[in-house]
Amino acid sequence: MNTLIVFAHPEPRSLCGALRDETVAALAAQGHAVAVSDLYAMNWTAAVDRADFPDLAPEARLRVPAASGQAAAAGRLTEDVVAEQAKLLWADQLILLFPLWWFGLPAILKGWIDRVYAHGFAYGVGEHSDRRWGDRYGEGRLAGRRAMLIVTAGGWEEHYSARGINGPIDDLLFPIQHGILHYPGYTVLPPFVVYRADGLDAAAFAAVAERLRDRLSALATTPPIPFRRQNGGDYLIPGMQLRPGLEAPGARGFALHRDGT
DSSP states (O other): OEEEEEEOOSOTTSHHHHHHHHHHHHHHHTTOEEEEEETTTTTOOOSOOGGGOTTSOTTSOOOHHHHHHHHHHTTOSOHHHHHHHHHHHHOSEEEEEEEOBTTBOOHHHHHHHHHHSOBTTTBSOSOBSSSOBOSOSSOSTTTTOEEEEEEEOSSOGGGGSTTSTTOOHHHHHHHHIIIIIITTTOEEOOOEEEOSGGGOOHHHHHHHHHHHHHHHHTTTTSOOOOBOOGGGTTEETTTTEEOTTOSOTTOOGGGGGBTTO
């Protein structure tokens, strides 16, 4: 299979960099074709601005979704964006590899999403009616592909538990896994998270690397996160509310959007 790794850390010798190298080696050893988008090495432009839309008239107001859709339809997205979209269409598997900074993505990776996920490519696709509200959340351009996160975090695992001060790690990653990966159609695998990232010694890293290789060897058979499909009947359209009675007793918040919970 073809695998794209989008790597977002400014230091190649970081723990994230070591995990990237382990991931590339493990996947290559399994016979996968691997491509890496190293955003810092690419000097990726993170901010969406008028330069993304060269056909926009100077006096026109910039409405990013509309400008993005028009540029995509006309084949006038910038070369860097088109190249990354081509990688996404090439890849059977996507891995986002990054440090958890301030409870979210590094700015450069968020900017990669903002620019590459153009209107008409990752969103704004499909029929919008009282039957369907677009091809999204389990459907869309990237359906049929798998995706996962490899994340490093400075805190202890306990800090990210159900009663931990930072909040459950699944809740912190929900906007990424559900809103960025599942939204355009990916089947999302459970994340691989490394805690106490700044305190790993060589022995601890060896154990992490072995655990990572085990996860990567099972990508094709790992059960995905059971996110509900938008157009599968669980949601009332167009209000997009989960139908009453489908949730497990006491479930609320993000847990509502996992089938069976």
